[in-house]
Amino acid sequence: MAQVIEVSDLTKRYRDVRAVDGVTFTVQQDTIYGLLGRNGAGKTTLMSLITAQSLPTSGEVRVFGEHPYENPRVLSRMCFVRESQRYPDEAAPVHAMRAARLFFPHWDQDLADRLGEELRLPLKRRIRKLSRGQLSALGVVIGLASRAEITFFDEPYLGLDAVARQVFYDTLLADYAKHPRTIILSSHLIDEVAHLIERVMVIDQGHILMDEPADDLRDRAATIVGNRDLVEAFVSGREVIHSESLGRVLAATVLWRLSDADRAELAGLGLDVTPVSLQQLIVRTTQHADQAGVPEEVLS
């Protein structure tokens, strides 16, 4: 699959903070990425660098093979939806959409109209008077209707109610099926977006900790539950990222791809295996990396 973004040894420093710290990766065409990480991990900074909204301290970004900075050929093919988006003082959503229609070559007005209605976006109210959720709704409408070849959604759900979030997820999936493109979605609600994500990228303290297909990640760990001694014997020598005990029962989450033979052995021992949700896995591995202090070795 073609690569649409190439990032090499990219660093962004703010005084003594390395918000992005020497990262190298590529982004594949027509794939939905989940860009996940804790507060302050570097997600927004990374997206701002790729979309040329800020300049790197060092390193390089190429989008569609070109430098994105002040490059209209590249910029009109990318859309960055974020909470801190600025609009002119007197502008209403209808004006923002008109501007987006002029800027994005694949803009779909029908989709914008339909989604605006479903999200109950007041089209003629001044943007600075919109509620937080309505502002997010405007970003979601512009992000999806832009049909940009690469669309970044930086926590697009802030303030959106549960119904609106579901409308966003459903519309994203349905529209992506008809018009495949690259979508990079940053989110804290990992399990809520887990079914959308094809590839997971986890960032922590400016480093990329994981970059892999979501399905591979799900298979990578399991929780073994049962008699303490038996569980301990089974996980011995394997990477345990979390354990909890209650009396003689131990639940140990192990970074291990269980084979059929492993499963048969566990069944024979009377131990249960429960799947680990994407959120649990990412939270546990990020915490584990913190404690181990060697993220790449632990997680690759």
Ligand SMILES: Nc1ncnc2c1ncn2[C@@H]1O[C@H](COP(=O)(O)OP(=O)(O)OP(=O)(O)O)[C@@H](O)[C@H]1O
């Ligand atoms: N303009 C700035 N000046 C100084 N430090 C900054 C600036 N912008 C970001 N940072 C710092 O860089 C780090 C990464 O911030 P960033 O906003 O990229 O994180 P994030 O992963 O998007 O976080 P969140 O999930 O909380 O939005 C943080 O430590 C933040 O405090």
